[in-house]
Amino acid sequence: MIEFEYLDKRVRRTKLDFYNAFIELLKQKKYEQITIKDIISLAGYSRGSFYNHYREKDDLLNEIIDSLFHEASRAQRAPYINEDSIDVLSLENEAIFILRHFKEYGNYYQTLLGENIRIDFRGQLSNQVVAIFLEDFDMEDTTEGNNLDKDLLNKYYGYGLIGVILDWVIADFPSETEDFSKELGKIFKYSHGTTRIKNKRRLH
Template sequence: MNKKTDLRVLRTRQSIRKAFFELIKEKGYDAITIQDIADRAMINRNTFYLHHQNKPDLLDTCMDELLSELRKAVVLCPIHMNPFSISRLEAVMQAILDHISGNISFYYAMLIDENRIYPFRAKMEHIIRDKLNEGWNPDQGNSPLAISKELLLEYLVSSFMGIVIWWVKNDRPLPAGEVSSQFSSIVTHGHLKAAGIAVEE
């Protein structure tokens, strides 16, 4: 397969994926037909079947590709930081939001739309949890936690996803860097102190 053919195949796959996510947003996954996808991507049905066996296969491929891209972006975050350092939280959030910005329509369809694909969110949470947990080993001198490690991870991952969903749903109302910085401030100081609200004992 020569380079020209490779580019043509790549463009076809991108057209199929783009059409698929647009249609999920418009009609919902269950209502989409292969013909709908082919028409939107401006290809024929036979061309579709050269790339995917059926609609579930296309969904799995799209999710795997998007999550693979997300995982690569998160992996690039520094690993020398302490596992639960504020710098790591901020870096991971920044990487995730930057990646989402380049795939905003896909993430909207996967996470926000009423026809959202629930397994996608669970897999995304797993990537975030693995990154935040990376390097945590009590046997290597990490200080013991005063609360359950599992509870802390669940809190951080839930907070991550809540902010991501708010950001995507509201059409990115703040720059990714500002969201990341404010998120780390909330985790560091608590939501009331971070907001400048006096805390009464």
Template sequence: MDDASDRRINRTRSALKSALVELILEKGYGSITIMDIANRADYNRGTFYKHYLDKDDLLAAIKHEILRELSDALLAPYEGLDRVDADKIFPSTLRLLQHIELHKDQFVAMISANKDFYYDIYNMLHNSMMNDMHIVIKETKEQIDYEIMLSYRMSAFVGVIMYWVETGFKYSANYMAEQVLIQVNRSLDYIEFNNPG
């Protein structure tokens, strides 16, 4: 296959993905037909079926692309490094959040169409932290279970992403990354109760 053909395929797939995202935001995933997607992308049904089995297959392709790009964003700043101090993780956090901010329509559409998408993000982060890196914790008297610690931290980070998306991206990616770094490197002092006794 030559470069021109590759570019044409990529253009077609990109147009179909964009069409589906736009339509989800406009009318919801359930009511979208293949004809809707093809018309919006300015192709015919036959062209759609050359690339995807159905709209679920197209949605899965969008999800796969988002998760791959998030994984790349997480690791890219540290290529070639053996380690990075915990207070220096800002670049990867920022890149990951900037990627979400840049593709916010895709995220909102994906969450609208697939309620398990946050869990997919969690799995991607968890797998990356298990396979591509290892968190080293300062020695303490208490024994810390690595799996529980990792689950806690990844769930917290996905919770921050959920909050950000659900509030309509009211803060910048930079602000969110700064806040995440503060949370990662701070310990609780104590908890006050609003209605004691």
């Protein structure tokens, strides 16, 4: 995960062990029932080790979610990070980057989308994806006289994209990543025209 790139190898391993222990516990019991003692016991660390990194379990949860969001944002932007625009009709397999991310962290996403946690993780993630669409894209309206609301159009695409992806995740990846990516490319081709990339300096 993105924060790990700048951490000492030992700290990186410790955090990952806490992440995995927490996710495993969340599969078994409600978030409210999980204690710090449960986490350190399963992870194999002392209470002091936990408090070196987190004040409470909420901090651990928030760090996991923030890490996932950072990685998802980077994967979402990967196909166009060096582009000035996207020709929608030429899309083929660009969704592969974001889909690989969800597949790699499928265990995390499936657990956080489950019933043992009260936060609206699906809503948070959907809003994250849509925010990137609104920040990065400027749709060109090629139909005369329509005067489309571009923000609304981006929201339509953003929520639609993350909706079908999350259905794929929750269903435990019923189709192969490559095949699903190509299907998404076909769906986006129903749009016409070009999408300009804006705020390019923010993508890096």
